[in-house]
Amino acid sequence: MTTAIHTEDLHVYFDKNHALKGVNMDIQKNEVTSVIGPSGCGKSTFIRCINRMNDLIPSCTVKGKIIVDGQDINDDAVDVVDVRRRIGMVFQKPNPFPKSIYENVAYAPRLHGVAEEVNGKIRRRKHTKKELDEIVERSLRRAALWEEVKDRLEKGGLSLSGGQQQRLCIARTLSIHPEIILFDEPCSALDPIATAKIEDLLVDLKKDYTVVIVTHSMQQAARISNRTAFFYLGDLIEMGDTKQIFERPHEELTEQYITGRMG
Amino acid sequence: MTPRTTFTYEMEELNKEITEMANASKTAFEKAVRMITDMDFSLREDVRELDHRIYELNEQIDKHCLDIIALHSPVAGDLRTVSVCLKMIEDLNRFGRYARDIAELIDDFEEGKAFKSFESLRTMSCLVVGLVDDAVYSFQQRDAEKASHLHERDDAVDALYDTIFREILTYMMEDPHKITVGIDLILVARYMERVADHACNIGEYVFYMVTGERLDPKARTGNLEPDVCLRIIDHPAPRHELDEK
Numbered sequence: 001m002t003t004a005i006h007t008e009d010l011h012v013y014f015d016k017n018h019a020l021k022g023v024n025m026d027i028q029k030n031e032v033t034s035v036i037g038p039s040g041c042g043k044s045t046f047i048r049c050i051n052r053m054n055d056l057i058p059s060c061t062v063k064g065k066i067i068v069d070g071q072d073i074n075d076d077a078v079d080v081v082d083v084r085r086r087i088g089m090v091f092q093k094p095n096p097f098p099k100s101i102y103e104n105v106a107y108a109p110r111l112h113g114v115a116e117e118v119n120g121k122i123r124r125r126k127h128t129k130k131e132l133d134e135i136v137e138r139s140l141r142r143a144a145l146w147e148e149v150k151d152r153l154e155k156g157g158l159s160l161s162g163g164q165q166q167r168l169c170i171a172r173t174l175s176i177h178p179e180i181i182l183f184d185e186p187c188s189a190l191d192p193i194a195t196a197k198i199e200d201l202l203v204d205l206k207k208d209y210t211v212v213i214v215t216h217s218m219q220q221a222a223r224i225s226n227r228t229a230f231f232y233l234g235d236l237i238e239m240g241d242t243k244q245i246f247e248r249p250h251e252e253l254t255e256q257y258i259t260g261r262m263g
Numbered sequence: 264m265t266p267r268t269t270f271t272y273e274m275e276e277l278n279k280e281i282t283e284m285a286n287a288s289k290t291a292f293e294k295a296v297r298m299i300t301d302m303d304f305s306l307r308e309d310v311r312e313l314d315h316r317i318y319e320l321n322e323q324i325d326k327h328c329l330d331i332i333a334l335h336s337p338v339a340g341d342l343r344t345v346s347v348c349l350k351m352i353e354d355l356n357r358f359g360r361y362a363r364d365i366a367e368l369i370d371d372f373e374e375g376k377a378f379k380s381f382e383s384l385r386t387m388s389c390l391v392v393g394l395v396d397d398a399v400y401s402f403q404q405r406d407a408e409k410a411s412h413l414h415e416r417d418d419a420v421d422a423l424y425d426t427i428f429r430e431i432l433t434y435m436m437e438d439p440h441k442i443t444v445g446i447d448l449i450l451v452a453r454y455m456e457r458v459a460d461h462a463c464n465i466g467e468y469v470f471y472m473v474t475g476e477r478l479d480p481k482a483r484t485g486n487l488e489p490d491v492c493l494r495i496i497d498h499p500a501p502r503h504e505l506d507e508k
Contacts (some may be wrong), residue, residue, distance in 0.1 A: 070274045219336055248475030255339045260267040 004029040004180055005050060005208040010064035012045050012054065019045045021234040022064070029226075032202055032211040033223035034242065038262065043214045044093035046231065047182045050212065051087035052080050062105040068180070085091030085112065090175035092185040096157030096172070101149050104157040105136045108176045135175050143171035144201050165195020170201065181205065187220065201226050219257055222246045230254045234235055270335045277327055281348050281355075284320040285297040287313050288358035292395050292458060294308060295362035296388045299451070302375040308431040310366040313457070317359035321352045334507065340472075341489060347472040352400070356459040358395060368447050377444050381430060385425045391455045398462035398469075407473040413466035414478075420459040427452045 005027040012020035020042045027033045033042040045054065054060040067070050070086060073083050085108075094130040096104050113124040126133070136153070145167040149160070157168050165202060166186055173181055183202070187195040202211055203224050215221050221228050222242060229239040230253075238251045249255045256262045291313035298306040328349045333339060337345050369375060378384055392415050401410040428449060435445035467478045 218338065221337070247342060249339050258338050259341050260270065 002029040006067040008065040015059045015063040019234055023236045027212060027235060029210050030206050031226040032206050032224050034225035034228045035214045036221050036228060040245040041231040042229045042234045044184055048216055050182055051084050051089055085176050086178055087180045088178035089182040090169050090173055090186050092188050094162055094164050094169050096168050098158060100154050101157050102136055102153040105139050105171050105175050107218055114118045114178055139171040139175040142174050143167045145171055163190050163197060164200060186213055215238050267395050267481060273331050280324050282403060284317060285402060287317050288355040289395050289399045291359050291362035295365040296392055298366055299369050299375055299378045299465045307366045310362050313375055314359040317356055321356045323369040324352045347468040350468055351465055354464045359460055361458050365451050365454050366501045368450055374444050378448060383423055383427050387455055391419050391459045394459050394462040398465040401469045405473050407470045410466040410469035411478060414463045417459045417463045420456055424452055424456040425428055430475060
């Protein structure tokens with residue numbers, strides 16, 4: 001097993017509110033890791049740290065280390081745009097751009113361009129139409145959406161159903177080959193059929209990516225994740241194999257939460 | 264208000280049902296043994312009725328457990344409890360069946376007298392009644408420590424069974440007229456030995472339910488030292504009062 005993300009004494013403050021209190025965690029490569037806990041426990045704050053989304057909140061201060069590929073992503077030398085390219089994020093509510101299905105997926109690759117080595121120097125150039133077509137098809141296939149939309153790629157992304165929109169957002173994330181994908185309650189607005197499709201997709205995606213998912217559904221965490229982390233009031237209470245967490249949690253607080261007995 | 268009110272209620276009801284079944288199973292076995300030792304054949308009907316009730320409870324608890332799994336998705340300690348209840352009812356059901364088999368097998372005073380004449384049979388019945396009592400008690404009290412030691416007494420029961428088998432074989436060889444009685448007594452001993460095994464199964468389940476750990480299967484290999492066996496046989500564990508709640 002290889003560690004994809006390592007956090008060390010990670011603290012997050014929103015002004016004086018201490019939202020994360022020294023989280024030490026290893027997230028393994030090519031696994032699905034679920035983050036569970038009651039509302040306000042810091043789980044979303046935690047995954048938003050991993051691709052520096054909290055940078056966008058002026059009152060937020062992040063202390064401690066988040067090591068990805070041997071590098072602290074909060075290091076001054078690190079390009080935040082590159083961090084977010086390598087670490088994609090899918091949100092609770094599907095948020096496709098008000099553009100066509102094709103453009104939704106092609107948007108980011110078009111923006112980033114393609115890196116090429118010319119005379120020993122790395123240069124970026126625009127993708128050709130053929131390259132973009134390939135990226136769009138590959139990403140939509142990987143997000144298990146291609147068969148449903150291949151005949152209407154020019155239609156608006158917002159014309160799709162909720163579940164399809166969410167898979168479109170996943171395809172959009174996949175289009176720029178991230179290493180890690182963060183999901184913040186990706187199924188909370190979806191019906192059970194759309195949820196099942198996303199869950200199947202997440203399990204499939206772990207072959208190529210590291211997946212971290214915040215979920216309020218205990219059963220979802222149990223169904224799809226290899227490891228589960230339980231947060232409570234900003235502390236990481238327990239992290240372990242999902243089977244162990246749901247069959248034999250070590251901490252009383254974890255047991256109280258997953259059995260629904262936390263008052 | 265306690266969170267998950269309905270689920271908590273269902274788990275409490277399940278506990279009441281399994282407690283009733285455990286008590287009924289224990290009582291059925293105790294009465295079957297008492298029927299022989301006291302030669303009180305009026306107890307046979309009680310054993311039959313208890314066996315019938317045990318069967319009803321088996322069906323009821325099986326259905327209840329599946330309902331809880333389907334509707335409430337228990338996890339952690341709750342999941343272990345439900346899965347243990349599902350397994351335990353099979354063993355408790357066997358207590359009832361063997362009690363009824365014993366009660367129906369021994370049907371006259373001659374067999375009763377013969378039973379009483381075998382010291383080792385009486386000792387074995389005391390040991391097994393004690394084991395059943397402790398198995399049920401360990402479940403009711405969630406006593407993992409007690410549950411983890413039941414197999415030691417099962418080894419003593421197994422050792423006694425071997426002795427009884429040889430004794431009764433000799434008894435039959437001495438007088439072929441006693442073969443029918445002898446075979447019945449061997450069967451009684453065999454049923455009691457099986458009941459002890461089921462009691463040990465319950466001990467294993469209780470240990471898992473309470474601790475989340477599985478008992479080492481090597482612990483049940485029958486490797487108890489002979490002197491420990493003798494000590495257990497000579498000093499059966501004290502009985503627990505019946506909890507009819």
